Amino acid sequence: MFVFLLKRAAQAIGIVLVVAFLSFVMFQFVGDPIEGMISENATQQERDELRESLGLNDGVIVQYTRFVKNMAQGNFGISYYNKSDVLSLIIERLPATLELVFVAVVISLVVGILLGVWSAYSRNGLMKNTVQILSLVGVSLPSFVAGILLIVVFSVWLKWLPSHGRGEIVEFGYWSSGLLTLSGLKAVLLPAISLSLFMITMIMRLLKSEIQETMRADYIRFAKARGISERSIKYKHVLKNSILPVVTIIGLQVGGLIAFAVVTETIFQWPGMGLLFIQAVNYVDIPVISAYLVIVAIMFVVINTFVDLIYLLVDPRIKVS
């Protein structure tokens, strides 16, 4: 177990170095940060001085080495655009994104598993077809369209839920939570639903086909022959054996959701990391972009490690290797 975690940590370091290098290569093509930082009235001389003081005239390798050196000391620099410490900028927004993703995952697990199980066992053909068709819509509707639709219906017409922001939040040291106030819960609902639409459908369809597959397995037939109750077979034996692929998919998706909640965060003005990232790309805020990419890479490694550990719990046949 310990060796496994150690291996993962080593992998993480390798991945971070590669990601950071790729991002520095990419910075050669994203444009000039000076433009967004300096007043129109600044003279050529002032522009050249600023460029020099930021080290933008150095080569890719020199800039990359400097970044890695600072990163090793936990220093990600000062944002060009926000003029404040990059790490604190990201940490300030981390809770917003994590909460949004958490609520979205909970919604998609509850709804997705319920619908999946129901549509696998249900005999009501008409209802089943309707749900299947609706789920196709869920997969194919781009999240910005779904988001705007939700805003128009629930914020503009019905005025039930806020169209933007996190509502009232409660702070605990570094963490800030919107899940403890009514306005915070109301605010998270629309963005979380729009973020979960795709996952709900995927979980539902995956689970349904897995269940149908498992139902045909020999051991289920033997179980039936032995006279084990239908209920126990359906919800204990079959479900437990069908859920493994769902865990894998969720694991892969959560990382993706954290990293790419960008669209949802933009539409709902959710003050999370995605919003920060979009802004950083617009203003060529190199310190923020590189720190963001590195932190997201670390998160992917952590999440995948957790998924591997969860496998162990769900399926005792799998051994740590």
Next chain:
Amino acid sequence: MKKLLILAGLLGTCLVNAHAENRVTWTDKADIPTLDPYAFASTQALAFQNHIYEGLVEWDENYKIAPALATSWQQVDEQTIQFTLREGVRFHNGNAFDADDVVASIERVIHKDSGIRGNASSVTGATKISDYEVALTTVPYSPMVLNELTGILMMDLEWMVENGALAPSSMSNGTESYATNNTNGTGPFKLVSRRRDAGMTLVVNDDWWNSADKQHNIDRIDFKPIVSDATRLAGLISGEFSLTTDVPLQDIPRLERQNNIEVMIQPSMRVDFITLNMSDSLIASNTFNENPLQDVRVRQALMHAINRDLIVEKIMRKMTSVSNAYISPLIAGYNAANDIALDYNPEKAKQLLAEAGYPDGFNLAFDCVQGAYLNAEQWCAAVQSFWARVGVNADLNMHTRSTYSVIRDQGKTDIGVLGWANLPLVDAYSITQQLIHSKDGAIFGAFNIPNYKNAIVDEYIEQGVRELDEAKRIGLMESALQLTQQDLPYIPMHYEPVVWVASANLDVPQTSDSVVRLWRAAVK
């Protein structure tokens, strides 16, 4: 305990509501990245900060310099201006405003890490004479000191010392200034809360020095950045927001049909230009080596070929007007007699091209920017097709802002676009220094994209930047602009429109510099 807090909160809201609070919810596309008034040179950031902080002088409704924290001033010699400060002014934390604060502020603004140094280029230092008198030292004979001072907001020395904010954030040292997220100004509103990308709240400063004569009746301003256009518009329509200065043109007809909001449109001071490469060779390849754009007849032909009225009518949806000069008539240095008279006339354009020796036209590289100027991607495409009709083949490429600026600054295109508003100076000083004077790699010509060079024009401009006699100085700028407009290194297209949307019960003066000044607004 928690229940108690909630009760207290509810009680608080009730009490506030009992006052029938006048609230304004101001929304914009982007958050104000930093509240430090010396950190980030953008019109938008300065406009917001100006509600909290004030300068020694300010613009009045007619863009004349008016006293603010200074009551009077006097040019002592060619490089000193003496200011008399307003007495009895207090910062939001109760500290008194005096000469020490001015000296510390000036030192901070010209600090090497200051982000608005370019907006204070004529200021070199300040010394205290008495508690309410300050001598400002400047570049000799600089005419722009007062214009620059409108954008230099005064900070509190004691507060900066207490919080270690004497220097602005430094990217090279990796230090963040306390003033980035905290404020202490003298202005009409004080900051009560700020969460980045979520919103800020300002409340009225009852101890404002100008409270007795104040024009506004606003108690509270909520500033909400909303990145997504659709969400911002939904909030405006549902009445959640009461003011925005950021509206996509295509949504205006829809907004105009709403009864609860008012759409305000006017041309701004910003002139949008097409720039013409006048250096020795073109970027695009042709069968010849010389640059046809060096011939003034060709440049005139290119302007004759564009139907700018049609662009204003169809693409800009009649929300602005064609510009026939390089600066807005509101700006010192404008003279209607010098307007460019090259109307839409494709026949004339073809004839001029033939006279110049290019009857079959030529190829040009054309690079245009998205997101910087309203509908630029559409009017660039229109210009391209107008030129195609007279045989000039421009190869149009669209870029994002940041990649476009690289192409523009390195001169990697023949045709570019640029908008110039002459803000925050409101003076032709800006355009003559930055766009028209030939590049010298130091203080002149940072945006001279065409590589235009005219020795006489340069001479006029150099005289103008060190001329204290206002009438003479304006005469010099007029002459420089007149000659340049004849030479035509830039084709003026139209004024960038300013579009504001406000709820019907908010009376806010719309200005052509597109700066929101809520201390001149009123809730009806």
